[in-house]
Amino acid sequence: MSGTVAASAIGFDEVTLGYGRHPAVHHLNGEIATGSLTAIVGPNGAGKSTLLKGIVGALRPLDGHIRLTLPARASVAYLPQAAEIDRTFPLSVYDLVAMGLWSRSGALGGIGKGARSRIEEALSAVGLTGFERRPIGTLSGGQMQRTLFARLLLQDSPIILLDEPFTAIDAKTTADLLDLVRRWHAEARTVVAVLHDIDTVKRVFPQTLLIAREPVAWGATAEVLSAANLLRARQMVEAYDPHAAACDRSAA
Amino acid sequence: MIDYLVGPFSEFAFMQRALVGVIAIALGGGPIGVFLMLRRMSLTGDAMAHAILPGAAVGYLFAGLSLSAMTIGGLAAGVIVAVAAGLVSRFTALKEDASLAAFYLLSLALGVTIVSLRGSNVDLLHVLFGTVLALDDNTLLLLASISTITVMALAILYRPLVLECVDPVFLRSVSRAGTPTHLTFLGLVVLNLVGGFHALGTLLAVGMMMLPAAASRFWAADITAMMIVSILIGMLSGLGGLLLSFHLELPAGPAIILTAGIVYVLSLLAGREGGLLWLLWPGRHLEA
Known part of the structure; x- marks a missing residue:
């Protein structure tokens, strides 16, 4: 910090x-x-x-x-109660977590090598290595919460x-x-x-x-x-x- | 067989133009349809398609079947109805779907009345069902420009648009892009409907958005793949519909939408992602 x-x-x-x-x-x-x-x-x-x-x-x-x-x-960085996430949206765990980089990459900035390794670190920190390509609709409640914590990690707030x-x-x-x-x-x-x-x-x-x-x-x-x-x-x-x-x- | 597929296009210029037109419509309409569907706005698209009619009809009233007058009228009417429905739902107890339904019924009645004021039934059919087999240079340019603008705008808006669907609270906490993104997206919807209107008419224009998009949901679990699949389905439906109309002498617009409908039903039955046949015979469960 x-x-x-x-x-x-x-x-x-x-x-x-x-x-x-x-x-x-x-x-x-x-x-x-x-x-x-x-x-x-x-x-x-x-x-x-x-x-x-x-x-x-x-x-x-x-x-x-x-x-x-x-x-x-x-x-x-804010994690709302029972986050209003549309779980039926066809999006992977990796992409949802990557959105934590918004404040750095914004709407258009690229997600480079360094950012990708940070995403992987965050996923491993919450114990979700191997879940990268899973659609968010297939996650259990606990896995979803882990995913959201990984996103919080990346927000680095x-x-x-x-x-x-x-x-x-x-x-x-x-x-x-x-x-x-x-x-x-x-x-x-x-x-x-x-x-x-x-x-x-x-x-x-x-x-x-x-x-x-x-x-x-x-x-x-x-x-x-x-x-x-x-x-x-x-x-x-x-x-x-x-x-x-x-x-x-x-x-x- | 090859002659059956290629013949009409190599022989007749109007068929080539029609093919270029539907390919352009599929390019823009597919991704827009996917986002409409994922944002649960499928019926909004339908309502806005009807809303374009009175605007195009006013253009027709002043200038006859003129491309620019009807385009400008349609764009204006589409934007007015989209904004009005949004305001009504925001400031009154009426939900957006109900206010849209009210607006589109009004628009449809108004539009048909206005066209009938001046024109014949042939003109009315032209406005309602389009003239995909009579696209001139300017209309083709308009269709191509609209799909170019759409693809570029979606590329720029992609992240906020996805995020606004998946997790609007999160988007609001990191950015103010939400509302402008939504408005730009509505603008793109109107733009594509106006483009589709020239080829397929107000009633069927939304078909080239929603049918390929709905069908693509059965083939892809990822939004990027869904957009690509929806474009391919749109192009295929355009090609198939034109051939069908040429060989069986069917009206071209409805033939295109019918082909898209057939693709949709086939996808519904056989699609790898939740198609009905896979639900009936899922196969033995896996080990993990």
Whole structure:
């Protein structure tokens, strides 16, 4: 990794994200440090995926700012929840993975010898050597997730966002993919992952943001995931209120 | 036998021109059809083909059976309907397929009415079913230019176009090429339909896109191979259809589309990638 090293990779200033005018993430303030490994934990409907969409820019904040510290020409690598991939499309594993090189080769640039060897390295890193020519429609769920991780590897991005990457994935695949997450952390990339498995979070992720539409606790994983905090998070997910009044909390 | 295949083309200039025309249409139409199919827009292509009719008809109203007037009218109408359907689906509760269906029914009725205002039934047939056996120099140039533009544009757009079909969320996260790519692609669809319209008419123009593309799906598991197969099938259908029409004295446009239809049915039955016969007799399962 090169370029400027800022203290925080992602900053939130009074961020409110939502759909229509209804907030899914309410008044979030804070920083995600460069090179940190953060888990986002919370009940269903707590706004975890919404938060990632906000960071990647797919959803514009209703209020506030999200600051990204990225070198020029780099973009955030984002693995959405149950990626909206058309699995019936006649495309090979190799070609899908190769798309991770987009930020370097763009729509027209060639994929040379060096790039091809990087693609092969990425495939071998996720344990998919020999699957190059397989159509993506023939992959199992775990193999598909490995393919998408290979693509993330090639994106070579300083900020990596993962939305429930291990849901419906077996233990062996999860362990292999977690090794990649550790490797990214060791390479000083900023990794943010939405997770449901508290044990995995405690084992692998030093930082945790516990969220239930509003941040409940944020900091070192062991302190954040206390029984009291988890209980509070469960109680804080409110029902959808079609007649909610405008929020008048001061934006200061 | 050879005389049966080559004779018509060596003897008659209009058959040579027709062959060049359908080959040009197959070159552009095949890959466009493959992308329409993979983007689940097969019926969009059909609807847009009808949408061209009133535009071409207005051109006809002003200038008779003039190449440029009908081309410009058709292009304008195609673009208007594509954009209008897109806007309606984006800003109202109506889905794009429903709004396209509404627009194309309207277009078809409007187009036939406009042509009838001035012309005879022969002219109406000309507009609806084309005149592949009467292609003049300018029409051939137009068809060749359209297929050249199409092939070059697809080469440039290939990556974003594929990515937009497979994984639109990923494309949006790495690039803003998505929307311009989609719009350019719609433009190419209209362009090819207008080209096909001169040879095959508004009703059948889309046939040289969708039938070869649908047939190619049964022979190839890879999009590059599918595009090549679809072009070959298109050319073969053009050749076969022209011969059929020459020897059996059938109308040429429908004969070409019928040939493409026969290729499609054969592919559906025997195609190596999921053809029906392979489903019925899959053979013993493999070891791994």
